[in-house]
Amino acid sequence: MGVFTTEGEQVTTVAPAILYKAIVLDFSNIFPKALPNLVKSVEIIEGDGGPGTIKKFTFAQGGTVKHKVDLIGVDNYVYHYTIIEGNVLSEAVELEKVSYEYKLVPKADGGGIIKFRRQYYTKGDAQLTQEFLKASQETSDGFLRALEDYLLANPHYN
Template identity: 40%
Template sequence: MAATTYTQEVECATPPARLFKALCLDNHNLFPKLLPESFKSVEFIQGDFKTVGSVKKLSFPEGHPYKYAKHRIDELDVVNFYSKYTTTEGDVLHGKYEHVVHEIKIVASGTGSICKLSTHFTLVAGATLNEEEIKVGQEKIKKITKTVDEYLVANPQAYA
């Protein structure tokens, strides 16, 4: 089945290299610290943060609508600030998505950057997309990105 793609761009004050390190390479440490209401823990099941094929499990805190998600790193280009990973398992798939592919490309813009996000949803047979769920998910991704950016602005030594 063909994937349905949604894109968004988030303007950030942080230059691409620092934002990429924090958002893509060290999110397993940073997300639970900055967003404890959204992330209980992020742990590697296989591999590490810099190896294609690695799998990490995101556990969500009590009271969160989901329990966990597993992400597989599909592509990682640290020179060009690009990451591609697939959500392969977890209740975040709602039983209606085969998988969800996420692409992050960070490009320079003035003294900061633009985080270009693409999400590709592949549905299981007979399932339909819920536009409201997609909208909520995109807002969560934007919030995560902005929270990391704000942290980096407030802590200029972090990920320098």
């Protein structure tokens, strides 16, 4: 098994407290509304929302992804989870799992910085291409922009 790590930052115009609430605490309501062409539903299939919880994302075009919550840090806007099952693990390259670590940091202008780290665990000696990593980042950027757009269009969400 190989492990490939990527790290980076994304700037957001949404306050970290609001974005964190939407992504971590209110995911089942927000994702289908903010990403209706992509996400059909999100549900907890095991657990109470805290560490160890398994969430199932059902996509509008078919397919599902399950991820396990590893860490929730409400006070410091930290969220870690691991994709443990789903078609995303077998597309393009054989992946055993993908772990995500996020920390939202407030900025003086009211927005924030999302610091992230992703670890891709490949099966066997599979290698990840730059094209795969770029596409993964573009998907993440698209999710963030759609969530931002939804939250900015719905200022009373919080």
